[in-house]
Amino acid sequence: MATSSDYRLGEYDFPRGWFMIGESAEASSTPSAIRYFGQDLVLYRGQSGQPYVVEAYCPHMGAHLAKNTTSYIVRDGEQVEGESIRCPFHGWRYGPDGQCNHIPYSDFVPKAAKLKSFPVIERAGILWLWHDPEGLEPDFDLPDFGGHWDQPGWVHWKVDYMGDLDIHPIEVVDNMADYGHFVPIHGAKDFVYFANEFKDHVVHQYYAAGHRTLTLNPEDVLTLDTWYAGPSILQSEMEGAFNSFIMITHTPIEDGKIRVWHGLMVQVNDGSAPITDDLRAAALEYQEGSRLAFAQDVEIWQNKRACLNPLVVPNDGPYGKVRLWYKQFYNPRDQAPDAHKRTNGLYVTLDKRKSSAAA
Ligand code: FES
Ligand SMILES: [Fe+2]
Known part of the structure; x- marks a missing residue:
C-alpha cells in the first residue's frame, strides 16, 4: 500500500477537502461508528435532523461513543439529546462543536473535555464531511451537482x-x-x-x-x-x-x-x-x-x-x-x-x- 509520503505529496497524509462519508440513510439518532482518514469517528443525527461527526473516543476515559449496546444510557435512548451526544460510560455529554456541556455528577466541566468535530453537509442524498489537516473552516464550497x-x-x-x-x-x-x-x-x-x-x-x-x-x-x-x-x-x-x-x-x-x-x-x-x-x-x-x-x-x-x-x-x-x-x-x-x-x-x-x- 503506497502512502502519501511515498508519492511525495506534501506535509499531510490526508488531504483538505469535502469527502463523502456515507449516504443520508446512514445517519440516525443511534450513533454509528465510521472510520476515515485513519481515525475512528462517530456519526449521529441531532434532533433537528442535522448530521454530525465527532471523534470516537471520549476524552474522559476513552470509551467509544458509538460502540455500545448495554449501557443504560444506550438502553434508555439517551445517547442523543438535542444536538448533543452522550458517552455510554459515565454520561458526559458533548455538543456538536465537540465541547462537553454536561457531566451528570459534576458542575465542573473541564475545557479539555472536547471532542474533535467536523463540518458536515447533507446534499444529494449523501453526507459530506470537510476534512482539513489544519483544522480550519472550508476554503472552497461543496459542489451543487449541477x-x-x-x-x-x-x-x-x-x-x-x-x-x-x-x-x-x-x-x-x-x-x-x-x-x-x-x-x-x-x-x-x-x-x-x-x-x-x-x-x-x-x-x-x-x-x-x-x-x-x-x-x-x-x-x-x-x-x-x-x-x-x-x-x-x-x-x-x-x-x-x-x-x-x-x-x-x-x-x-x-x-x-x-x-x-x-x-x-x-x-x-x-x-x-x-x-x-x-x-x-x-x-x-x-x-x-x-x-x-x-x-x-x-x-x-x-x-x-x-x-x-x-x-x-x-x-x-x-x-x-x-x-x-x-x-x-x-x-x-x-x-x-x-x-x-x-x-x-x-x-x-x-x-x-x-x-x-x-x-
Ligand atoms: S469515558 Fe466517556 S464519560 Fe467517561
Ligand atoms: Fe476512466
Whole structure:
C-alpha cells in the first residue's frame, strides 16, 4: 500500500477537502461508528435532523461513543439529546462543536473535555464531511451537482458502492489526464479533442470522441466536461441518449486505501410531465451502464501496483500537471496561491477539430 509520503505529496497524509462519508440513510439518532482518514469517528443525527461527526473516543476515559449496546444510557435512548451526544460510560455529554456541556455528577466541566468535530453537509442524498489537516473552516464550497438534484424531470441517483480499494486516491485522480486509456478501457474511438484545464482547486477534462456503444449513431461525437472540485469529487455533465450527470467520489480510509462510490442523475423529461415508473427504471438502467463503464477503471485499480512515477511518452496526457495540482490539498492552504500559479492554465493533449471550429 503506497502512502502519501511515498508519492511525495506534501506535509499531510490526508488531504483538505469535502469527502463523502456515507449516504443520508446512514445517519440516525443511534450513533454509528465510521472510520476515515485513519481515525475512528462517530456519526449521529441531532434532533433537528442535522448530521454530525465527532471523534470516537471520549476524552474522559476513552470509551467509544458509538460502540455500545448495554449501557443504560444506550438502553434508555439517551445517547442523543438535542444536538448533543452522550458517552455510554459515565454520561458526559458533548455538543456538536465537540465541547462537553454536561457531566451528570459534576458542575465542573473541564475545557479539555472536547471532542474533535467536523463540518458536515447533507446534499444529494449523501453526507459530506470537510476534512482539513489544519483544522480550519472550508476554503472552497461543496459542489451543487449541477443543481440537478432539485430540478424537475431529473431522476435522483441511487449511490453505487464500488468497493474499498488498496490504492492511493492520486491514482484515481490520474484518470483526469489519462488520454491513453479511453480507447482500450472505455471503447472511445476517433478522438477529436482532449484537454485539461486547471483553475485553482478545480481541474477539468474536456473530451470529444466517438464511442463504440454510448452514442446513438456511429458517427456521433460524445462531448464531456468532467471536473474535480477539490481532491475527491468528480462531476461530469454528459449529453447522450439522455442528459445525465455523473458523480464519482472517493474517501481515504487509511493512508493508501480508499472507499469509492458512483452515482448518475438522469434527465428523463423537461419537468412538465410526471416521472413514471418506466422512466425511473430507464434512468436506473442508464446509471447501470455508467457504473459498468466506471467498473472498468476500478478493475484496473484493484489489481495494479502503485505508480509513483509514470513512464510517460509525449502523447500521454499531463499526469505530472494533475499530480502537481493535487498536491495543493496535502500542504498548508497558505501555499495554495503559489501552487495555483504553477498549474493554472489549459493543456491540450490532442486537437483534431477544424481550425475554423477551434476556440
Ligand atoms: S469515558 Fe466517556 S464519560 Fe467517561
Ligand atoms: Fe476512466
